[in-house]
Amino acid sequence: MESDGTAMDTTAAAAELAALDADRARLAERVVQPWWYDALLGLLVAGFISSYSSHNGWIITGALVVFLVGLRGLMAVYRRITGMWVSGLRPGATQRAVRVWFVGYAVVVAAGAVVEFGLEIRGAMVVAGVVLGLGIAAISQWWARIYVAELRGEL
Numbered sequence: 142m143e144s145d146g147t148a149m150d151t152t153a154a155a156a157e158l159a160a161l162d163a164d165r166a167r168l169a170e171r172v173v174q175p176w177w178y179d180a181l182l183g184l185l186v187a188g189f190i191s192s193y194s195s196h197n198g199w200i201i202t203g204a205l206v207v208f209l210v211g212l213r214g215l216m217a218v219y220r221r222i223t224g225m226w227v228s229g230l231r232p233g234a235t236q237r238a239v240r241v242w243f244v245g246y247a248v249v250v251a252a253g254a255v256v257e258f259g260l261e262i263r264g265a266m267v268v269a270g271v272v273l274g275l276g277i278a279a280i281s282q283w284w285a286r287i288y289v290a291e292l293r294g295e296l
């Protein structure tokens with residue numbers, strides 16, 4: 142390996158790699174969100190999806206505003222706690238968790254909408270919201286474990 146036209150010795154390269162590994166390990170400890178982060182994320186998702194049972198555009202719009210402001214607040218708190226933000230849509234091993242979320246979300250919302258609006262059974266979207274709220278909380282924890290394992294070089 143060359144650096145500024147001179148060959149880097151093996152000892153210096155090994156020391157730099159060890160320093161990078163130590164930085165990654167410290168980062169892995171820092172990026173894990175607290176338990177209440179996942180709980181609040183789940184509540185935000187559950188509340189927004191549940192709002193569709195109201196069949197009222199103003200309530201749904203209000204729930205969307207609360208949802209978006211809540212997400213922004215969670216991002217700000219996460220940044221304050223960890224000093225950084227990691228996109229959930231980043232490339233890497235975490236994409237498994239993201240795919241599971243999107244497929245699960247589509248299936249649950251579609252089923253809830255068919256029952257709520259097609260079969261006209263009120264409250265189906267509340268059930269869908271609760272299922273998705275619990276789902277996003279669990280998948281958020283799973284995503285974090287995958288990301289930490291990736292940082293530690295375990296994947």
